[in-house]
Amino acid sequence: MxxxxxxxxxxxxxxxxxxxxxxxxxxxxxxxxxAISMAVRELERQLxxxxxxxxxxxxxxxxxxxxxxxxxxxxxxxxRLSRELAAQVHQQAGHVDMAAVPxxxxxxxxxxxxxxxxxxxxxxVSLQDGNADFxxxxxxxxxxxxxxxxxxxxxxxxxxxxLMRDTVGVVCRDDHVLASRRQVNWEALQGQVLIRNGTSRLxxxxxxxxxxxxxxxxxxxxxxxxxxLVAGIGVTTLPRLAxxxxxxxxxxxxxxxxxxxxxxxxxxxSQRSLSPAAxxxxxxxxxxxxxxxxx
Amino acid sequence: MxxxxxxxxxxxxxxxxxxxxxxxxxxxxxxxxxAISMAVRELERQLxxxxxxxxxxxxxxxxxxxxxxxxxxxxxxxxRLSRELAAQVHQQAGHVDMAAVPxxxxxxxxxxxxxxxxxxxxxxVSLQDGNADFxxxxxxxxxxxxxxxxxxxxxxxxxxxxLMRDTVGVVCRDDHVLASRRQVNWEALQGQVLIRNGTSRLxxxxxxxxxxxxxxxxxxxxxxxxxxLVAGIGVTTLPRLAxxxxxxxxxxxxxxxxxxxxxxxxxxxSQRSLSPAAxxxxxxxxxxxxxxxxx
DNA sequence: TTTTATGATAAGGCCTGTTTACCACGTGAG
DNA sequence: CTCACGTGGTAAACAGGCCTTATCATAAAA
Numbered sequence: 001m002x003x004x005x006x007x008x009x010x011x012x013x014x015x016x017x018x019x020x021x022x023x024x025x026x027x028x029x030x031x032x033x034x035a036i037s038m039a040v041r042e043l044e045r046q047l048x049x050x051x052x053x054x055x056x057x058x059x060x061x062x063x064x065x066x067x068x069x070x071x072x073x074x075x076x077x078x079x080r081l082s083r084e085l086a087a088q089v090h091q092q093a094g095h096v097d098m099a100a101v102p103x104x105x106x107x108x109x110x111x112x113x114x115x116x117x118x119x120x121x122x123x124x125v126s127l128q129d130g131n132a133d134f135x136x137x138x139x140x141x142x143x144x145x146x147x148x149x150x151x152x153x154x155x156x157x158x159x160x161x162x163l164m165r166d167t168v169g170v171v172c173r174d175d176h177v178l179a180s181r182r183q184v185n186w187e188a189l190q191g192q193v194l195i196r197n198g199t200s201r202l203x204x205x206x207x208x209x210x211x212x213x214x215x216x217x218x219x220x221x222x223x224x225x226x227x228x229l230v231a232g233i234g235v236t237t238l239p240r241l242a243x244x245x246x247x248x249x250x251x252x253x254x255x256x257x258x259x260x261x262x263x264x265x266x267x268x269x270s271q272r273s274l275s276p277a278a279x280x281x282x283x284x285x286x287x288x289x290x291x292x293x294x295x
Numbered sequence: 296m297x298x299x300x301x302x303x304x305x306x307x308x309x310x311x312x313x314x315x316x317x318x319x320x321x322x323x324x325x326x327x328x329x330a331i332s333m334a335v336r337e338l339e340r341q342l343x344x345x346x347x348x349x350x351x352x353x354x355x356x357x358x359x360x361x362x363x364x365x366x367x368x369x370x371x372x373x374x375r376l377s378r379e380l381a382a383q384v385h386q387q388a389g390h391v392d393m394a395a396v397p398x399x400x401x402x403x404x405x406x407x408x409x410x411x412x413x414x415x416x417x418x419x420v421s422l423q424d425g426n427a428d429f430x431x432x433x434x435x436x437x438x439x440x441x442x443x444x445x446x447x448x449x450x451x452x453x454x455x456x457x458l459m460r461d462t463v464g465v466v467c468r469d470d471h472v473l474a475s476r477r478q479v480n481w482e483a484l485q486g487q488v489l490i491r492n493g494t495s496r497l498x499x500x501x502x503x504x505x506x507x508x509x510x511x512x513x514x515x516x517x518x519x520x521x522x523x524l525v526a527g528i529g530v531t532t533l534p535r536l537a538x539x540x541x542x543x544x545x546x547x548x549x550x551x552x553x554x555x556x557x558x559x560x561x562x563x564x565s566q567r568s569l570s571p572a573a574x575x576x577x578x579x580x581x582x583x584x585x586x587x588x589x590x
Numbered sequence: 591t592t593t594t595a596t597g598a599t600a601a602g603g604c605c606t607g608t609t610t611a612c613c614a615c616g617t618g619a620g
Numbered sequence: 621c622t623c624a625c626g627t628g629g630t631a632a633a634c635a636g637g638c639c640t641t642a643t644c645a646t647a648a649a650a
Contacts, residue, residue, distance in 0.1 A: 002377040007299060008607095022628060035608050037629065042606090049384045055566050057627075062440060062570035067380060074376050081369050082297040085362060089344045145357060271350055275357035303638095317597060330639050332598065337637090350647095352596075 003046040007078050009039045010071040013051060016040070017068060021058045087122075094277030095124045099138045100148035102222065103166075103242035104264060105129035108148070108289075116284050123277050131198050131220075139267050145278040147267035148285070159270035163289040168202055168260035170253045171243055172235040183256035186211060193234030197225050199242060199262070206258045211237075226250065298341040302373050304334040305366040308346060311335070312363060316353045382417075389572030390419045394433045395443035397517065398461075398537035399559060400424035403443070403584075411579050418572050426493050426515075434562050440573040442562035443580070454565035458584040463497050463555035465548045466538055467530040478551035481506060488529030492520050494537060494557070501553045506532075521545065 015025035016036065026033040044050050051064035060068065087093035100109055105127060113125055128138060135149040139158070151160045170184050178184055178192075186208035194211055196218040203209055216234065219225045222244070229236060229250055239262050243252045266285055268274065274282060310320035311331065321328040339345050346359035355363065382388040395404055400422060408420055423433060430444040434453070446455045465479050473479055473487075481503035489506055491513040498504055511529065514520040517539070520531060524545055534557050538547045561580055563569065569577060 002374065002381055004302060005373060005377055006301065021626095023626085032609055033628075034610085034630080039607075041629090047380055047384060049571060050568060053566060053568060054628095059567075061568045062573065063383065063568075066383065066570065070376050070379070074372060077369060077372055078300060079297065081365050082300055084365070085342055086297050088358065088361065089342060271348065272354075273345060273348060273356045273358075275361065276344060278357065316595095318595085327640060328597075329599080329641085333638080336598090347597095349597095 005043075005046070005074070007075060009043040010075055012036050012039050013043070013064075013068070013071055014075065016052070016058050017060065089276050091120060091123065091276050091280045093122050094275060094280075095126065096146065096275070096277045096281045097126045097128075097144040098146040098148070098278075098281065099128040099130065099135045099144045101132055101135055101150070101264075102129045103239065104148045107241055112285065112288060115288065116281065119284065120277075120280055123280060125281070136267065139269060142269070142272070145268060145274055146281060146285075148264065149267055150262040150264050151267060157270055159268050160265050161286060162263050162265040163285070164264050165261045166239040166241045166264055167254050168199070168237055168239050168262065169243070169255050170235055171229055171238050171250055172253070173229060173232045174249050174251050175232070176235065176251070178235070178253055179251045181253050184253045185257040186255065189235070190214070195219055195225065195228055195234045195236040197222075197236055197238065199239055200237060202239070202260055202262050203237065206260055208255070208258055208260065300338075300341070300369070302370060304338040305370055307331050307334050308338070308359075308363070308366055309370065311347070311353050312355065384571050386415060386418065386571050386575045388417050389570060389575075390421070391441065391570070391572045391576045392421045392423075392439040393441040393443070393573075393576065394423040394425065394430045394439045396427055396430055396445070396559075397424045398534065399443045402536055407580065407583060410583065411576065414579065415572075415575055418575060420576070431562065434564060437564070437567070440563060440569055441576060441580075443559065444562055445557040445559050446562060452565055454563050455560050456581060457558050457560040458581070459559050460556045461534040461536045461559055462549050463494070463532055463534050463557065464538070464550050465530055466524055466533050466545055467548070468524060468527045469544050469546050470527070471530065471546070473530070473548055474546045476548050479548045480552040481550065484530070485509070490514055490520065490523055490529045490531040492517075492531055492533065494534055495532060497534070497555055497557050498532065501555055503550070503553055503555065 012025060012029065012031075015028055016022055019025045019028055022036045022040075023033050026036045029036070040051065044052075047063075047067075049063045050061050051067060053059040053061055084093070106129075109127060113127070116125070117123070126144075128144065129135075130138070132149045132152065135144075135147040136151070136158075138144045139147040148163075150166075151158070154160060170178060170189065172178055178188060181188075186206075189208075189211055191214075194215040196212065196215040198220045200212060200215070200218075203212055217228070219228065222242075225236060226244055226247055228234065230247060237255065237260075238252070240252060240254075241264070244250070245252075266282060268282070307320060307324065310323050311317055314320045314323055317331045317335075318328050321331045324331070335346065339347075342362075344358045345356050346362060348354040348356055379388070401424075404422060408422070411420070412418070421439075423430075423439065425433070427444045427447065430439075430442040431446070431453075433439045434442040443458075445461075446453070449455060465473060465484065467473055473483060476483075481501075484503075484506055486509075489510040491507065491510040493515045495507060495510070495513075498507055512523070514523060514531075517537070521539060521542055523529065524531060525542060532550065532555075533547070535547060535549075536559070538545070561577060563577070
């Protein structure tokens with residue numbers, strides 16, 4: 001019923017009007033004059049109404065005059081879309097939604113994002129932070145394309161690219177009996193007031209697991225946790241990256257026996273492809289952090 | 296550089312998403328499945344980025360998700376334009392700019408336009424009025440497509456379609472010596488106070504031309520003219536159509552010797568084609584007035 | 591395993607768009 | 621007046637795009 005207008009003939013019409021003739025338009029469009037003539041005639045046939053007067057000169061009919069600005073508008077919108085998509089593909093525009101665990105978000109991401117926006121000034125990044133489960137959930141649901149986190153168990157639909165290893169240690173106040181140790185075994189913690197936190201399950205499956213039973217508190221909020229440590233209420237275990245170095249009175253002593261690490265890496269859906277912008281972010285992160293290794 | 300997107304493949308993408316698969320989309324679009332596959336793959340090649348995930352199911356990539364609403368938008372705009380132009384061509388929408396001399400505008404057009412909008416409810420009409428020269432000028436300049444007027448001399452670039460003949464007569468007050476005549480010769484007017492008006496040049500080239508020399512006034516405004524006639528200041532000549540019948544004290548006596556007529560018809564540019572709406576108006580007027588003949 | 595979906599692929603035909611070559615017409619200069 | 625050059629229109633040949641039929645690979649459901 002309604003004709004399917006192709007963009008190119010509309011362009012021809014504009015060129016004919018702008019250049020003032022079929023020949024001139026053909027020259028500008030790198031086509032021959034008959035190509036222009038026939039395309040226009042086919043367009044007129046589609047519309048059921050001539051666009052140009054018949055008598056020799058390339059003069060618009062009233063209907064043609066009516067059509068001209070509308071053709072121009074449609075072409076403009078087409079070109080805008082085409083340009084926009086090309087920019088997305090060539091990573092000159094776009095948006096990345098990503099997520100990271102708090103330690104990564106606060107310690108790694110500021111520097112990382114600064115460098116990233118330097119290389120890709122036109123790309124915008126949204127960063128959410130949350131615990132490992134939450135990050136995983138965001139990736140699985142598709143709310144974010146990339147996650148920086150540690151993975152508890154590998155799943156087929158998830159792709160995990162390891163980036164760095166993060167050592168777990170004990171955090172205590174500087175006047176604690178363990179504070180001056182260079183390293184510590186799990187037995188040394190027996191009898192201590194141990195505060196559990198979100199990262200404590202890293203000890204699960206290690207010989208240090210019994211420690212989890214003796215913990216008196218379970219504090220997930222980092223601010224509350226450090227406040228209790230500063231108050232000398234007890235000790236906790238944390239990955240080094242999650243240890244807030246800016247608290248002067250707190251000390252981090254690596255756990256030596258067992259040595260416990262978490263592996264931080266890039267999480268994404270294995271089957272789902274990434275947006276061009278996310279591809280840029282993925283390769284940037286891997287390139288930037290691959291050599292870093294252990295923290 | 297930037298790809299030339301065709302509308303149809305974009306439609307395919309929408310159908311695939313809406314119908315949930317290539318096969319279903321093919322069915323809806325009355326195409327075969329390979330046609331859809333190949334069109335999509337060609338589109339992906341143009342964009343340089345896949346729109347659908349590779350694994351079996353027709354799932355959009357993030358880039359595809361990004362594209363989808365933009366494709367939909369461009370298609371909507373295309374269809375809106377296509378529909379709009381079709382409506383113009385089929386005279387279900389549109390606009391006619393026309394002009395007429397005052398007598399026609401006030402005596403013929405109200406009835407004419409009423410009937411016209413009844414047959415073409417969606418067409419809009421703009422009507423200007425002015426003397427014959429002005430109407431002609433509007434047609435020549437292209438400000439209006441159609442003029443209802445009398446033509447002084449035919450020109451090659453103007454096309455004039457006669458519609459009716461309008462008899463010139465003498466207009467005087469009911470107590471004038473000529474008032475009761477059924478017709479009048481030009482000699483009877485000698486010695487009368489004759490008021491010229493815009494239509495007086497209809498007498499040029501006739502034996503009545505000497506009358507123009509004896510005219511004491513030249514009043515172009517019809518209101519002023521009738522006021523002077525009602526006041527009994529003099530007589531004038533007018534085509535019957537220009538004679539305002541609603542003035543009870545004025546009389547119209549046809550000029551018999553010479554018999555002077557003006558020919559009223561449809562004026563348009565002969566080379567320039569008409570807009571669809573103007574075509575509707577032209578054929579309507581001719582059809583409506585062709586049989587009317589003499590006023 | 592068999593069946594029945596899915597989408598991908600290959601080969602052939604038709605139609606569209608383009609080019610080359612030629613024509614008809616109008617115009618301006620010699 | 622005529623000739624040359626401008627305009628756009630027309631015809632035939634050709635290439636490429638789009639669509640079709642037929643077939644295949646794969647995965648999920650019976």
